[in-house]
Each structure stands twice: as structure tokens, then as C-alpha cells.
Amino acid sequence: MSIQWYPGHMAKAKRQMIEKIKLIDVVIELVDARIPESSRNPLVDEISSGKPRILILNKVDMADDRVTISWAKKYEEQGYSVLKVNAQTGAGTKNIPDLVHRLTVDKRAKLENKGFNSRGDRALILGIPNVGKSTLINRLANKKIAKIGNRPGITTAQQWIKVGKTMELLDTPGILWPKFEDQSVGLKLAATGAIKDDLLDFQDVSVFLLKCLLLHYPHELSKRYNLNDLPQFEVEPTIDDIVTVLDDIGKRRGCMMSGGYIDYDRTAELIIREFRGEKLGKISLERPE
Ligand code: G4P
Structure with missing residues (x-):
């Protein structure tokens, strides 16, 4: 589940992510609803390069509903499109393709103006290990996609998975490292199981x-x-x-x-x-x- 991140890993993961983001229209950032801030990656803003972003609060079944509502409000005030999801059961996931379609309206209009046939809305799921990226991809794909073991730097042929009528999703998630900045972030990640137990x-x-x-x-x-x-x-x-x-x-x-x-x-x-x-x-x- 967890890996140790070294500077080399991080640099490579960042480079790969920047390449992947060039291919897509919408970035879907997945966080753990129990620790939304601590399970974000500090780099997502920088590498999303102005693309529309959806912030998904996943594992809402495990988090305090009242607190989740206040997080959603806070992120909406910051300009994010927020969804509350349980990737394990699929609750909340049906709204994802529609939201992606709404966020790509300008892009589609531009492409059509230039005479390009409109293609599917392309999205990538990004997040630190253990927030539920593979579970969500499998849920959206409606089948089991091979897990790449949360190893950054493994290059595999990328494929697009069709989700509903309008959306195409990269079949491998973007795996980023957690924040390391303060001890309480580490303790929260550890408590939720996002850091390997033998390091704790x-x-x-x-x-x-x-x-x-x-x-x-x-x-x-x-x-x-x-x-x-x-x-x-x-x-x-x-x-x-x-x-x-x-x-x-x-x-x-x-x-x-x-x-x-x-x-x-x-x-x-x-x-x-x-x-x-x-x-x-x-x-x-x-x-x-
Ligand atoms: P990752 O790709 O981001 O690393 O995460 P992954 O999908 O592997 O999910 C990590 C763990 O979180 C898995 O449990 C998965 O079942 C669980 N999970 C994902 N989404 C949800 C959710 O919305 N609610 C709940 N309750 N759990 C969720 P695991 O015990 O590590 O694996 P497994 O026993 O499910 O195989």
C-alpha cells in the first residue's frame, strides 16, 4: 500500500504527472474525507496548470457527516467543484461524468469552432496513496483495472476507459506523495493507514x-x-x-x-x-x- 518517497521518486512522479496532465481536460483530485487537508498533495495546484479541477472527498462513509459538509463548503468557497463520494459502494460517483462534462463546456466549444469533432471529456484521477484512487477507477470503469502497486515511475501503456456517454478516464491514476511538513500531518496519515505500519x-x-x-x-x-x-x-x-x-x-x-x-x-x-x-x-x- 505505502511506499517511501525519495527525492528521485518525487521528481520522476512530477514529470510524469505533467505529461499526463497535458492529455486531459479535467483534474480529479481525490482526498480522504477524514483528513482532507492532510491528504492533499502540495503540488497539485502547480501541475494542474489552470485546468478545471474537481475535489473529491472520498471515504465519506467513514467521516463525520457534519465535518464533511463544512469541508465541502470551505473548498467550494475556494472555487473548487466538490463531490462527496464513497468509492467502495459507488455512492456519489454517478455525478462525476456530468460534472466533468459541465466543466469542459468551453473547451468543447473551442474545439468545435476550430472544426474538430468533439471527443470524450478526458480526466485523470490524482492523489496520494491510499485515498481510494484504484477503487474509484474500478468503480467508474465497472471492472477491475490492474493496480500498479502505487509505485511512482513505472511506465505502462496508457489507455482510456469510457465512463458513461461523455467521459474518458486515464486507466492509471496519478500517484503523488503526501505532505511531510509537520508531525500532525504524519500522525493523521498514520492513523488512517496511509503510511506503512512498520514505519510507525x-x-x-x-x-x-x-x-x-x-x-x-x-x-x-x-x-x-x-x-x-x-x-x-x-x-x-x-x-x-x-x-x-x-x-x-x-x-x-x-x-x-x-x-x-x-x-x-x-x-x-x-x-x-x-x-x-x-x-x-x-x-x-x-x-x-
Ligand atoms: P489508492 O489506489 O489511492 O492507493 O487506494 P485504494 O483504491 O487501494 O484504496 C485504499 C483502501 O481504501 C482500500 O482498502 C479500499 O477498499 C479503501 N477504500 C477506497 N475507497 C473507500 C471508500 O469510499 N470507503 C471506504 N470505507 N473504504 C474505501 P484496503 O483495506 O487497503 O484494501 P481492500 O481490503 O479493499 O482490498
């Missing part, structure tokens, strides 16, 4: 997750782990508050070592897996404000 410190990620859950989803947290008396935090909980909850979860779930000590590694992993498996409900890890 589960305890750091679980502390980050618990901080977010205590602040915004205390009800969901206490319900899942039968915790009593969780205070309503107005400001970020302290590390002591978090460790108290971690201890409580560890005890209740039997994550213990000999001598009656809490096994923090197992407790941390349990919380992360349950978050990823939606056992805590629909949770967003960042909000526009």
Missing part, C-alpha cells in the same frame, strides 16, 4: 487519536470502551488525561503484561485498528476551523 510508532499515533477522540468524540469513545465519567474537554486534553484513558482501555480490553502492567503497545494497536475498522463510528480527524 503505534503509541504516538494512539495518543494523537485519543486526543482527538477526547476532544471531539467523547461519547463514541466511552461507548466503545465502556468508560465512565469522561469529562467534556474545552481545550486539548493533557498527556496525563490521555494516559488515564489509555490505562482504562488497556485494563478493560485485557491488554496486560505480567506483573499487572498495561501493555501499551497492544492497547495502542487495538485503538488504531478499531478506529480504522470504523468500530468507533464516523470520525473526522481534522476540521476546517
Whole structure:
């Protein structure tokens, strides 16, 4: 799923992306609705070279609906065409070809004026690993397209997939690297599974997750782990508050070592897996404000 990005990879991926973008009319940028900002690639603006862009908030089934609505509003205010999608079930994906067709109206008019027969509206799906690009391509294509393993730099013959009556989609997604700028971006990517688990410190990620859950989803947290008396935090909980909850979860779930000590590694992993498996409900890890 995940790869490590080196400067050489990044430069090559950027070059390839610029070449692909020359072929298309509309850029479809896919992000994870639970962490829309952290799952964007900083370069998309630059390489989209003024082409119309659709921002898709994917995995909306896993994100907090109210937060997703506020993200969509924020991006619309910034001038993006935004769609909320669940690529796994296909919910929201039927609107994609129509939106692409609307965004290409000027381009088609220009081509027709020059006497060219109008062709399909050409689009490319772009995004960092794990946001659901292959799932969405398969969904739109209505069949399984071979996955290229999220490796940048592998050149394969490109083909256009017909989607509906008007749209043509490149069969390979544009894979870009995640942002590396600050630790909280890394923790959010890690929590959602976008960074390879063996590169992670589960305890750091679980502390980050618990901080977010205590602040915004205390009800969901206490319900899942039968915790009593969780205070309503107005400001970020302290590390002591978090460790108290971690201890409580560890005890209740039997994550213990000999001598009656809490096994923090197992407790941390349990919380992360349950978050990823939606056992805590629909949770967003960042909000526009
Ligand atoms: P990528 O090409 O961008 O790297 O992502 P990919 O499509 O491989 O999707 C990454 C994971 O996210 C997959 O799960 C996929 O099923 C899941 N996924 C994609 N879109 C959605 C969505 O809208 N909702 C939900 N809940 N999940 C989504 P996986 O466990 O890595 O693989 P698999 O078990 O599905 O094979």
C-alpha cells in the first residue's frame, strides 16, 4: 500500500504527472474525507496548470457527516467543484461524468469552432496513496483495472476507459506523495493507514487519536470502551488525561503484561485498528476551523 518517497521518486512522479496532465481536460483530485487537508498533495495546484479541477472527498462513509459538509463548503468557497463520494459502494460517483462534462463546456466549444469533432471529456484521477484512487477507477470503469502497486515511475501503456456517454478516464491514476511538513500531518496519515505500519510508532499515533477522540468524540469513545465519567474537554486534553484513558482501555480490553502492567503497545494497536475498522463510528480527524 505505502511506499517511501525519495527525492528521485518525487521528481520522476512530477514529470510524469505533467505529461499526463497535458492529455486531459479535467483534474480529479481525490482526498480522504477524514483528513482532507492532510491528504492533499502540495503540488497539485502547480501541475494542474489552470485546468478545471474537481475535489473529491472520498471515504465519506467513514467521516463525520457534519465535518464533511463544512469541508465541502470551505473548498467550494475556494472555487473548487466538490463531490462527496464513497468509492467502495459507488455512492456519489454517478455525478462525476456530468460534472466533468459541465466543466469542459468551453473547451468543447473551442474545439468545435476550430472544426474538430468533439471527443470524450478526458480526466485523470490524482492523489496520494491510499485515498481510494484504484477503487474509484474500478468503480467508474465497472471492472477491475490492474493496480500498479502505487509505485511512482513505472511506465505502462496508457489507455482510456469510457465512463458513461461523455467521459474518458486515464486507466492509471496519478500517484503523488503526501505532505511531510509537520508531525500532525504524519500522525493523521498514520492513523488512517496511509503510511506503512512498520514505519510507525503505534503509541504516538494512539495518543494523537485519543486526543482527538477526547476532544471531539467523547461519547463514541466511552461507548466503545465502556468508560465512565469522561469529562467534556474545552481545550486539548493533557498527556496525563490521555494516559488515564489509555490505562482504562488497556485494563478493560485485557491488554496486560505480567506483573499487572498495561501493555501499551497492544492497547495502542487495538485503538488504531478499531478506529480504522470504523468500530468507533464516523470520525473526522481534522476540521476546517
Ligand atoms: P489508492 O489506489 O489511492 O492507493 O487506494 P485504494 O483504491 O487501494 O484504496 C485504499 C483502501 O481504501 C482500500 O482498502 C479500499 O477498499 C479503501 N477504500 C477506497 N475507497 C473507500 C471508500 O469510499 N470507503 C471506504 N470505507 N473504504 C474505501 P484496503 O483495506 O487497503 O484494501 P481492500 O481490503 O479493499 O482490498
